[in-house]
Amino acid sequence: MSEEVATMTAVWGRAQQQDFRSRVRGCLLGGAVGDALGAGIEFDSLEAIRQAYGAEGVTDYVPAFGRRGAITDDTQMTLFTAEGLIRAQVRRDSGAWHPPTDVHRAYLRWAATQSDWGPDERRKDTGWLAREEWLYSRRAPGRACLAGLGDDRMGTVDQPKNPNSKGCGTVMRSAPFGLLVGWEPQLVFQLAIECAAQTHGHATGMLAAGAFAVIIHALARGEALDHAVQQSLAVLGSRPGHEETTDALRRALGAVRQGLPTANRVEALGEGWTADEALAIAVYCALVAEDVRHGLLLAVNHSGDSDSTGSVCGNLLGVQHGETALPPAWVAELEGRGTILQIADDFAMEMTQAPALHGPAGASSAWLERYPNA
Known part of the structure; x- marks a missing residue:
């Protein structure tokens, strides 16, 4: 990956900085809120969810891991993705x-954090x-993620870890790659793929x-x-093995035209355990959402991997609308x-x-303590 083509070239005005910060906050907070909404019903069928919480399913946080508003491994790994990208920028110096x-x-x-x-x-x-102690908690981490990171060898696209795995553990942690707005889309795409190969090789x-x-x-x-989805389809189309992901996104777009959004339409897209299904469900729910609350509840009330589909949908809605569009009561009660x-x-x-913050002319010691370049 060339440093020159991946370098931020835009000059940021104050209004642009504020808008970008709101979108980044919205993306990460929104993903965590969706994650927490689905955490307590991740393994439940739609029928069981409705029996427990009523005809509309969950409409608020329900207890998971001993509290309301608890996040799972989806948010944990997303935070570490973002931290890794910051440290990559710092290490360029x-x-x-x-x-x-x-x-x-x-x-x-x-x-x-899953073993210590x-x-x-x-x-x-x-x-x-x-060093954040609250992160040292196992929140139903995916087996492929744990196995892929069970030793120091880094999986690559040519030699990936778990070559037959296509679980949603790649999608649910990958929103921060898209926040590299100074990069070209093809480079963002490539970096996300290279980092996905570290745990899932399919x-x-x-x-x-x-x-x-x-x-x-x-x-x-x-x-x-809708334009963003079309752009992703265009980038996907040139890659070998794209058919499942392309088909899933096209089915999500097609579901939008089938009528009012329902849990049955969500379930027709799959259960979200695989990466393509989780992405399709999240995209569909974000496309038909009347607002953030409606979209997130639609994304978690189904039979399947509710926390991951909620997390990915929350990333999408949060980055699209910014942090102030998120329901305040959910943000206030959110763990972490x-x-x-x-x-x-x-x-x-x-x-x-x-x-x-850092560079040839000098560096902030506080910043380098937070994000060491070693």
């Missing part, structure tokens, strides 16, 4: 430029996110992650969602809200004001 490696190291830090009792305070190179698992990143990228630039806001604001600041 040292002459090192290989974002997949930095994201992989971030994922290894996430994997440690808490942060290792002796390690000063881990950065601040890995073409559908990788390509769905890339397609999702391209959709987020277009939305972050202010494009309409402070951490999510901090990583979002740091991401936005790094992408828009990096020269003021």
Whole structure:
């Protein structure tokens, strides 16, 4: 990946910076809210959900992992994706430029939170996110993610980890790649694929992650969602093995034209356990959403992987409309809200004001302590 073609070239005005920060916050908070809405019903059928919560299904947070508003591994890994991308930008000052490696190291830090009792305070190179004690909790992590990160070898597109896996664990963590708005869509697509290969090697698992990143990228630039989906289809079409992902997105677009949105229309797109199905469900729900609340509830009330489809839908709606469109009561009760806001604001600041934080002319010691370039 060429450093020159991936470098931010835009000059950011204050209004642009504020809009971008709102979209980044909306993307990460929205994904976490959708994740938390689905966390308590992830393995339940639609019938069981309606029996437990009424004909409309869940309409608010329900307890999961001992509390309301609890997030799952989807939000955990998304936060580490964002942190890895920030550290990749910082490490360019040292002459090192290989974002997949930095994201992989971030994922290894996430994997440690799934097995260690808490942060290792002796390690000063881990950065601040890995020292957040509340993240040291297993929240139904995917087997492919754990297996892919079970050793230090980084999977690549040519030699991926878990070559037969196409689970949604690639899509649910890939929104931050799309927030690299200074990059070209094809590069965003490629980076998401390369990082998906670190845990899921099936073409559908990788390509769905890339397609999702391209959709987020277009939305972050202010494009309409239907145009963003068409752009992702265009990028997908040239890649071997794209058929499942392409078909899933086209079925999502077709479902929009079939009438009023219902849980049955969502279930016709699948259950969301695979990457293509999770992406299709989330895209459909975001396209037909009357507002963020309506879209998220539609995305989680179905038989299947409710937290992942809710998370991906929340990423889409959040980046499209910004943080102020999110239901305030859900944001207020969200687990880890402070951490999510901090990583979002740091991401936005790094992408828009990096020269003021680090570079040949000098660096902020506080920033390098948060995001070590070692």
